[in-house]
Amino acid sequence: MSEHLHQEKWIRPYGDTMDDGRVQLSFTLPVSLDENAKEAARQLALRMGIEEPSVVHSESMGPGFAFFVVYGQCKHRVDMGRIKVARPEFEVLGKDAVNAKIAQLMGRKLVVVGACIETDAHTVGIDAIMNMKGFNGHKGLESYHEIRAINMGAQVDSEELVARAIEEKADAILVSQVVTQKNIHLDNLTRLSDILEAEGLRNRVILVVGGPRISHELAKELGYDAGFGPGCYAENVASFVIEEWARRHAVRQGA
Amino acid sequence: MSHLTLDQSLIDHARDLARRIARQVYDDMHRFTTTSVERATLRLMGVDGVDADQVPLPNRLVSHLQDQGLLSHGAAVTVAGAMIEHGLDIQEVAQAVADGRLPLRRPKNEPAARHQADDMAARMCERIAANRGMRAEAIARCGEARTPWLYLIVATGNIYEDIVQARVAAEQGADVIAVIRSTGQSLLDYVPYGATTEGFGGTYATQENFRLMRAALDEVGHKIGRYIRLTNYCSGLCMPEIAAMGAMERLDMMLNDSMYGIIFRDINMQRTFIDQFFSRMVNAYAGIIINTGEDNYLTTADAYEAAHTVLASQLINEQFAYLSGLKPDQMGLGHAFEINPALENGFLWELAHAQLVRQVFPEACLKYMPPTKHMTGNIFKGHIQDALFNVVSVLTQQNIHLLGMMTEAIHTPLMQDRFLAIQNARYVFGNLRDLHEEIQFTPGGQIERRAQEALAETATLLREIEQTGLPAAIAKGTFADISRTLTGGKGLDGVVAKAADYHNPFPALMLPALMLDEERGS
Numbered sequence: 001m002s003e004h005l006h007q008e009k010w011i012r013p014y015g016d017t018m019d020d021g022r023v024q025l026s027f028t029l030p031v032s033l034d035e036n037a038k039e040a041a042r043q044l045a046l047r048m049g050i051e052e053p054s055v056v057h058s059e060s061m062g063p064g065f066a067f068f069v070v071y072g073q074c075k076h077r078v079d080m081g082r083i084k085v086a087r088p089e090f091e092v093l094g095k096d097a098v099n100a101k102i103a104q105l106m107g108r109k110l111v112v113v114g115a116c117i118e119t120d121a122h123t124v125g126i127d128a129i130m131n132m133k134g135f136n137g138h139k140g141l142e143s144y145h146e147i148r149a150i151n152m153g154a155q156v157d158s159e160e161l162v163a164r165a166i167e168e169k170a171d172a173i174l175v176s177q178v179v180t181q182k183n184i185h186l187d188n189l190t191r192l193s194d195i196l197e198a199e200g201l202r203n204r205v206i207l208v209v210g211g212p213r214i215s216h217e218l219a220k221e222l223g224y225d226a227g228f229g230p231g232c233y234a235e236n237v238a239s240f241v242i243e244e245w246a247r248r249h250a251v252r253q254g255a
Numbered sequence: 256m257s258h259l260t261l262d263q264s265l266i267d268h269a270r271d272l273a274r275r276i277a278r279q280v281y282d283d284m285h286r287f288t289t290t291s292v293e294r295a296t297l298r299l300m301g302v303d304g305v306d307a308d309q310v311p312l313p314n315r316l317v318s319h320l321q322d323q324g325l326l327s328h329g330a331a332v333t334v335a336g337a338m339i340e341h342g343l344d345i346q347e348v349a350q351a352v353a354d355g356r357l358p359l360r361r362p363k364n365e366p367a368a369r370h371q372a373d374d375m376a377a378r379m380c381e382r383i384a385a386n387r388g389m390r391a392e393a394i395a396r397c398g399e400a401r402t403p404w405l406y407l408i409v410a411t412g413n414i415y416e417d418i419v420q421a422r423v424a425a426e427q428g429a430d431v432i433a434v435i436r437s438t439g440q441s442l443l444d445y446v447p448y449g450a451t452t453e454g455f456g457g458t459y460a461t462q463e464n465f466r467l468m469r470a471a472l473d474e475v476g477h478k479i480g481r482y483i484r485l486t487n488y489c490s491g492l493c494m495p496e497i498a499a500m501g502a503m504e505r506l507d508m509m510l511n512d513s514m515y516g517i518i519f520r521d522i523n524m525q526r527t528f529i530d531q532f533f534s535r536m537v538n539a540y541a542g543i544i545i546n547t548g549e550d551n552y553l554t555t556a557d558a559y560e561a562a563h564t565v566l567a568s569q570l571i572n573e574q575f576a577y578l579s580g581l582k583p584d585q586m587g588l589g590h591a592f593e594i595n596p597a598l599e600n601g602f603l604w605e606l607a608h609a610q611l612v613r614q615v616f617p618e619a620c621l622k623y624m625p626p627t628k629h630m631t632g633n634i635f636k637g638h639i640q641d642a643l644f645n646v647v648s649v650l651t652q653q654n655i656h657l658l659g660m661m662t663e664a665i666h667t668p669l670m671q672d673r674f675l676a677i678q679n680a681r682y683v684f685g686n687l688r689d690l691h692e693e694i695q696f697t698p699g700g701q702i703e704r705r706a707q708e709a710l711a712e713t714a715t716l717l718r719e720i721e722q723t724g725l726p727a728a729i730a731k732g733t734f735a736d737i738s739r740t741l742t743g744g745k746g747l748d749g750v751v752a753k754a755a756d757y758h759n760p761f762p763a764l765m766l767p768a769l770m771l772d773e774e775r776g777s
Contacts (some may be wrong), residue, residue: 154519181437
């Protein structure tokens with residue numbers, strides 16, 4: 001889109017009137033509560049770009065710590081006209097449609113290997129996508145008769161995951177990362193992608209990551225094909241994988 | 256609150272099935288020891304420290320004994336024999352073995368070595384008994400909180416930062432501080448050494464970290480006039496060693512489940528069953544309250560459909576606990592508030608499940624866990640979910656109350672997350688304190704029927720498990736929809752058949768007389 005066609009649309013938060021910019025925030029300061037601490041909270045809000053900050057609540061949390069709730073008006077605006085967030089482009093199909101598409105395009109089962117890698121011990125995410133039961137009434141990949149779904153569980157070494165993917169001739173690898181403290185997930189994910197590169201497998205396998213703090217944009221930055229965050233179920237992942245498989249194999253539906 | 260009408264004969268029947276299930280496992284596993292049991296034994300006899308590569312000396316000693324084919328006799332007697340023959344203390348023996356200067360062999364004078372080992376064990380038991388006495392005295396002096404106790408987690412990775420947060424939490428009202436472990440520690444086949452300042456999603460469990468936190472909580476407890484209990488994680492491949500360290504440093508609670516490691520960490524079944532027995536024996540002797548992990552079943556399986564698996568597992572955990580000498584008030588049997596909030600009448604079912612557990616285990620120190628699975632980034636809704644959880648806890652008279660965090664789905668708690676969680680619980684507990692005495696369940700109503708249904712399903716499930724045996728039931732995915740086999744998982748290489756002359760000095764000192772007769776008889 002050329003620059004002059006860009007339609008400006010500046011927005012800021014809506015409290016009870018358009019463009020009033022009203023926001024709330026809460027935080028702890030590492031000082032005991034007194035008048036100086038309250039003033040510090042107010043000044044901090046000002047520096048964050050909150051105009052007319054009002055410290056509506058302050059409370060001592062014991063010696064050396066105080067809690068604050070602040071309301072004010074955000075002075076910043078953003079231009080919606082310039083925002084375009086990367087999203088995996090695919091059509092979300094239901095379970096039956098996914099199965100039918102795999103049967104039609106591949107003529108064999110789609111093989112998916114998944115794991116929570118490295119130090120991460122939290123299988124909630126990978127289980128929600130892969131296990132028979134699924135999550136919130138959305139059955140997992142194990143329940144798709146056209147998919148062979150192998151969930152390796154928690155704390156799987158990247159090497160082990162890649163070895164299994166080779167052994168199973170996997171079409172796709174799903175990794176889950178829940179723990180993000182100190183950005184450990186970035187190290188883990190980079191490590192897996194490096195190993196796949198080194199093994200010459202990166203282009204042969206569809207690489208997908210999911211987790212509560214994972215965005216598609218982050219996934220692309222890390223060299224993954226797609227990233228799935230909260231609110232995604234097995235059918236989202238399966239729909240993406242089969243469409244990406246079709247794209248790579250230049251198979252057009254109906255062709 | 257008036258009780259639910261439950262069929263007591265069905266409860267007794269279920270308990271009897273669980274007793275037979277646990278007994279079968281105990282009899283099958285009793286012929287084995289493990290590398291971690293032997294390392295714990297050496298730690299309790301005084302071995303500590305690491306070599307130049309940071310490998311703990313208990314590991315070096317036990318590896319050496321395993322290489323020499325001596326571990327089946329038990330580490331204690333061989334090492335005690337070396338002390339006598341070379342005139343060294345136990346730490347010097349460990350160091351000499353680690354340096355490659357002293358190859359161990361069977362003691363020349365076996366009775367003398369046994370005697371030496373028994374003496375050293377007796378001295379350690381005196382130390383642990385003294386810790387128990389100090390705890391009782393501190394509680395008598397400072398007082399302790401009413402139940403439900405507020406249980407809070409700190410997890411910065413840095414023990415010194417944890418101490419800052421734990422002190423503040425205690426001053427705000429926390430009764431129990433749990434230092435969550437660094438992710439992955441459960442799969443380390445050694446216990447890290449010394450004070451640690453780096454961890455992922457938690458702080459390494461080390462004996463020095465235990466000591467530092469214990470001292471800080473004693474100090475703050477003294478100041479605020481309330482004994483603050485310290486909790487850590489007696490689970491994973493080093494379960495018995497963590498128990499030993501906790502007993503020496505006067506921890507008060509340990510997460511210590513008989514099956515959690517098998518199901519959720521893929522640790523070998525045999526290894527876990529042997530390790531849990533020894534670790535629970537140490538915990539029992541040290542007066543530690545164990546916490547079991549049934550809440551985890553509900554984060555994987557559906558909380559409504561799987562309610563009976565929680566009760567079945569609690570009954571099995573209770574029987575394993577008895578076999579190790581734990582008393583009912585040391586049994587923090589776990590369960591959780593994890594029903595999907597979108598389910599109509601979900602609160603009724605939570606109430607039914609929690610009250611059922613309360614009535615089946617009237618003397619246990621029940622541990623009730625907050626919503627996690629259905630927590631989202633909507634912290635405002637999350638705070639209300641936690642409030643409903645608090646209501647059930649106070650109404651059903653739970654004992655250990657793990658505080659729900661509104662930011663559960665987002666990050667390890669910030670300072671204000673804990674602060675608001677404590678306020679939430681204190682508000683609900685205070686406002687509803689005696690409500691349970693004022694209201695009744697409708698006889699034959701939905702809550703009572705739901706509890707009866709879950710109890711009946713529990714008995715059916717336990718009958719099935721009793722017929723196939725527990726290992727086969729776990730292999731079938733009975734718990735948390737996860738399947739594990741007897742020879743699968745990590746740590747099987749640490750399982751060692753005991754020789755006829757195997758000796759470990761601690762059971763004779765730590766197990767109650769009744770259990771000991773059985774131990775000797777088998």
